[in-house]
Structure formats: C-alpha cells, structure tokens
C-alpha cells in the first residue's frame with residue numbers, strides 16, 4: 396500500500412538515513428522513537444507536507460506526490476487538534492466531505508454516524524473552545540475518518556492528554572481500527588502505546604531504523620544491544636561474567652529477563668539488595684553481586700520478602716537467556 400524507498404533528508408545537525416519500509420493494506424504500524432529521532436520528519440514526508448527529500452514514497456505503486464490532495468484519501472491527526480474554531484463540531488467533522496462536494500444528506504448521515512460512534516452526539520452544535528482536550532481529539536479523529544481515508548497518519552495524537560484519557564483514546568483507536576481496518580501509521584514515543592496498538596513497530600533512533608517487527612518479536616528477539624536498551628532491558632551482560640557459576644562455552648552478549656532469574660535459598664550466586672524501586676504494581680530490586688549489578692522485578696505484593704541491604708541468593712537459567 397505504502398512503500399518508502401531510500402528516503403534521506405538532511406537538516407544542519409540531523410540526518411534521516413536511508414529509510415526503507417513498507418506498510419501493507421489494513422496494517423497498523425507505529426513509528427516508535429525518542430524525541431528528535433526523526434519520526435515526524437518521516438510522517439511529514441509520507442503526508443506530502445514535506446517534499447524536500449531524496450528517495451521515493453509510493454502509494455499503490457505510484458509516487459505519492461503525483462496524486463492530488465482529494466485523490467489520495469489521506470487523513471492526518473496531530474498532537475494538537477487543529478479544529479476550525481469558527482465552525483461547530485458537526486461542520487468541523489463534515490468539512491472534508493464538503494470539500495469533496497458530497498451531497499448534503501450524505502454528509503449529514505456520515506457526520507451523525509461518527510458523532511454517535513465517538514460519543515459526541517450532544518456536542519454537534521458546540522464550538523471547539525467549549526470542549527475538553529479529549530473531546531477535541533475525538534472530533535479530530537471523527538473529522539479524519541469522515542472522508543473514509545485509505546491512509547490515516549497520526550502524530551502523537553494522545554501525548555497531550557492525561558494518562559487515563561490517553562488509555563481510553565487508545566482503546567477507541569484500537570476498536571476503530573479493528574472495525575474499519577484503515578491503513579494507519581502512528582507516531583509515538585510511548586512504548587506501551589506502540590505495543591498495545593500496533594501490528595508492527597518500526598523502531599527509530601537518530602534518523603535510522605533499528606528494527607522492524609511485530610511487538611512480541613521485538614520484545615523477545617531484540618536485534619542488538621541498542622534495541623534491547625531502548626526497550627528498557629537492563630540486564631545485558633557478557634556471558635563470561637557467569638563462568639564461575641555455570642559452564643559457558645563462549646563469551647557472548649546475553650540478555651537476562653526476570654523469568655530467567657530464580658531467587659532461591661540455595662542459589663549459586665550471592666548478592667546484596669543495594670536498592671529497591673517502587674512502581675505502580677511492581678518492585679524492582681537492584682542486586683549487587685560479585686561481578687556486577689542485576690535488576691529483578693517482582694509483584695509489589697511480594698515486597699515483604701525483600702530487605703534493603705539484605706543478602707539474596709539466586710540462580711540464572713543460562714539455557715534460557717537470550718543471546719544477542
């Protein structure tokens with residue numbers, strides 16, 4: 396459906412490095428990366444907002460810049476809602492349809508349908524300034540969907556919303572996508588959001604693609620140390636540091652996940668709990684042992700099992716750790 400071929404672009408101190416990827420019809424793809432990694436730059440190139448780049452963006456095998464605006468059926472949703480302040484909500488939602496010279500009755504039917512679907516029924520005659528941030532973002536989604544787009548581009552659409560609302564909007568988008576299967580490219584810096592919504596994730600760092608994969612595969616099989624670190628994996632070691640405890644055939648980088656760490660009374664490795672971090676429903680132990688520092692997460696319900704500065708013994712399931 397969409398294909399990016401050798402896209403490069405240069406600013407004074409930033410370079411988009413030879414970006415290649417393909418988005419299939421109906422797919423939900425996230426561009427995930429830290430602030431400044433180049434996500435919006437890529438989205439602006441796909442949308443046609445930015446035409447100053449090298450390489451090619453194909454939409455249904457034809458250069459996207461050879462389509463006119465109405466032909467392309469592309470809708471974009473931004474972090475800010477950019478609603479028209481002088482138009483009421485139903486006129487905002489119907490705007491794209493009016494541009495396409497749809498009949499009045501058809502516009503009304505489609506707008507009513509979207510008002511209902513997005514829980515905006517009672518807001519049809521209100522103006523954007525009378526709505527909350529979440530409601531405005533719903534209108535922006537309704538307006539984008541009104542034209543029945545073939546491509547939906549979203550640039551951090553929920554990052555200005557508070558957490559509960561953000562989770563609610565993610566569910567909404569997930570359900571909408573399940574229903575209408577619009578090909579979607581979603582930009583976010585929020586890993587949980589990307590993992591929750593996407594069929595595939597494209598991980599971007601410093602203008603470069605680090606890995607493209609399905610969420611589970613990305614988590615289970617990070618391609619290299621950079622990806623593992625990006626995903627918040629902290630237990631990355633040279634396998635040789637465990638050679639006093641286990642048989643190590645050759646020295647290689649390994650990632651140890653919580654499931655590979657077994658806390659037990661007769662564990663081979665003896666450590667000290669150097670620190671405990673508390674999160675919503677988990678506690679994270681920082682354990683200092685002979686050759687380094689290892690992190691272990693447990694349910695907050697089990698916190699009484701651990702004592703700060705207390706001794707702790709554990710084993711590593713060396714045959715299950717992930718070799719990078």
Ligand SMILES: Nc1ncnc2c1ncn2[C@@H]1O[C@H](COP(=O)(O)OP(=O)(O)OP(=O)(O)O)[C@@H](O)[C@H]1O
Nearest residue numbers: 406407409428429430431432433434435436437584
């Ligand atoms: N018009 C511009 N002129 C010069 N540099 C720019 C311009 N637009 C973006 N950049 C630079 O390009 C880099 C990538 O920016 P981009 O907005 O694509 O990142 P991003 O991953 O979307 O970040 P964020 O999540 O903060 O929006 C940044 O270093 C930014 O400063």
